Amino acid sequence: MSDIESTTGGHKPRSNAWQSAITVVQEAEPPFIPSGAHAMTIVVEFPPGDPGTPPHRHPGPAFGYVLDGEMVFELEGEPVRVLQAGEAFWEPGGDVIHYQDGNNRDDIPVRFTVTMLCEPGKPMLTLVDEDELVRRRNRRAPRTD
Template sequence: MSTGVWQSALTVLQEAEPPSIPVGAHAMTVVIEYPPGDPGAPPHRHPGGPAFGYVIEGEMRFELEGQPERVLRAGEAFWEPGGDVIHYSDGNASDQTTLRFTVTMLCDPAQPMLVVVDEEELAQRKHLRAPRPA
């Protein structure tokens, strides 16, 4: 019996140990597309659970609370733990090309999927943000 391509078709992009998933949670997968130079969503969090993503096209400026900002390129994966962690940036890092990425979120039905963080809270938590380039 010959071996199939399926045996070598899998590539692991990332592995993570997310926080526990609440009973009754559901998964939601979305595709987000930002035009060139778009700053993306304002600082926010996903209180209902973790989010796992993959950059399909372009370059994403990605920053989570406590981690330095980095640029993710097409073919790279990311995740965020959800809960109280602020997601500062998911904007398009290029002013020339479109950014498209997919995100799968595990959502506690008792929590909103996304909550924008206001300026007052950002100021209160600025000590938790990684140093920014000068």
């Protein structure tokens, strides 16, 4: 590639693999990033059949990637979907309920990583109580189960 400047002092690089090593799995334009936000990356693992985290929300956007297994993923206003290992997901954070992130399989664990932009002074995850779920039930996408 002629548009890349070398700083190796004339030495040949050991490999050219870096030129094709990146695969974009997801791009998103989050609606906001909290002022003074800090990033946190976590790995979550749920055993076979585990329903995952109860309904919750994050103060800022979250970007994730399924490492192993299958995750049931549901955000407020969107239909339930199953994400396979190698698939990415994101949620805008703020006033959006994350209903499901559980294991879709009863024979293997699910493991995924999430990078969140967290608002200072707020927990990275807040559970949603039953009263709020009832008040906002009209915002949840129709379910088939």
